Amino acid sequence: MDSVKIALQYIMPKHLVSRLVGKFAAAKAGALTQAFINWFIKQYKIDMSEAAQSDPKAYASFNEFFTRALKDGIRPLCQEDSIMVHPVDGAVSQRGPIEAGQIVQAKGHQYSSIALLGGDEKDAMRFDNGDFATIYLAPKDYHRIHMPITGTLSKMIYVPGELFSVNPLTAQNVPGLFARNERVVAIFETQVGPLAMVLVGATIVASIETVWAGTVTPPAGKQVFTWEYPTTGTEALTLEKGAEMGRFKLGSTVVMLFAQDAIDTFAPGVAPGETTRMGQKFANLNKSK
Numbered sequence: 001m002d003s004v005k006i007a008l009q010y011i012m013p014k015h016l017v018s019r020l021v022g023k024f025a026a027a028k029a030g031a032l033t034q035a036f037i038n039w040f041i042k043q044y045k046i047d048m049s050e051a052a053q054s055d056p057k058a059y060a061s062f063n064e065f066f067t068r069a070l071k072d073g074i075r076p077l078c079q080e081d082s083i084m085v086h087p088v089d090g091a092v093s094q095r096g097p098i099e100a101g102q103i104v105q106a107k108g109h110q111y112s113s114i115a116l117l118g119g120d121e122k123d124a125m126r127f128d129n130g131d132f133a134t135i136y137l138a139p140k141d142y143h144r145i146h147m148p149i150t151g152t153l154s155k156m157i158y159v160p161g162e163l164f165s166v167n168p169l170t171a172q173n174v175p176g177l178f179a180r181n182e183r184v185v186a187i188f189e190t191q192v193g194p195l196a197m198v199l200v201g202a203t204i205v206a207s208i209e210t211v212w213a214g215t216v217t218p219p220a221g222k223q224v225f226t227w228e229y230p231t232t233g234t235e236a237l238t239l240e241k242g243a244e245m246g247r248f249k250l251g252s253t254v255v256m257l258f259a260q261d262a263i264d265t266f267a268p269g270v271a272p273g274e275t276t277r278m279g280q281k282f283a284n285l286n287k288s289k
């Protein structure tokens with residue numbers, strides 16, 4: 001059955017299906033929307049007590065529900081300057097060193113940082129011999145993405161691509177998955193060098209948004225687009241640790257790239273399969289940077 005599931009993804013019109021689902025998710029369809037929200041909560045065992053609006057009837061569309069805010073204080077933020085925090089609720093897919101420009105996707109599968117970041121060798125070189133972490137957001141998770149460390153935005157890149165599922169089964173069987181799917185790359189300048197936050201699209205992901213640009217996709221493009229931003233002066237955009245930087249409308253994956261020696265040690269429990277909670281300790285920063 002696993003091989004059939006993978007084969008179907010290659011032949012399915014993934015963009016068309018995803019956009020149709022996106023239209024339904026954005027629709028304010030009254031009783032139909034409410035019934036689907038209630039089914040989704042039950043199917044994925046979502047803890048609505050954590051939501052700022054815990055009553056499912058408060059959400060006029062499925063998108064409003066899916067990108068729901070959490071109650072204030074429900075995800076305490078580790079405030080220590082020497083600590084990087086988890087950016088999302090999810091589960092660690094992989095993490096480790098970037099070796100010879102290669103990133104581990106799953107056992108037996110690697111992909112290049114150049115491909116992930118949209119093909120610019122200069123961007124990729126900034127992360128040579130650094131570290132990476134990949135976090136998968138399941139349907140039950142909170143789907144807003146936050147800053148793991150304070151950073152100033154320097155670049156955003158839209159990279160067109162496929163919309164394969166990004167669940168563990170697909171990650172183990174589709175080569176170059178995260179450098180193959182449609183994605184939005186945001187590069188920030190931080191106290192320990194550059195940080196790349198890569199928001200990877202997937203099947204039935206209705207859209208990817210950032211707080212500074214709004215909806216980046218859809219519509220889907222056919223070529224790489226790049227936006228550069230000032231890092232000094234009144235127009236510079238600095239997001240503090242823990243601030244929201246983007247969101248997925250339906251689930252996906254975040255890949256983070258760090259510069260060489262930016263991270264001293266990962267926190268205990270930051271390993272494949274382990275649960276993440278936004279705001280908790282993710283890594284110790286290298287104090288010498």
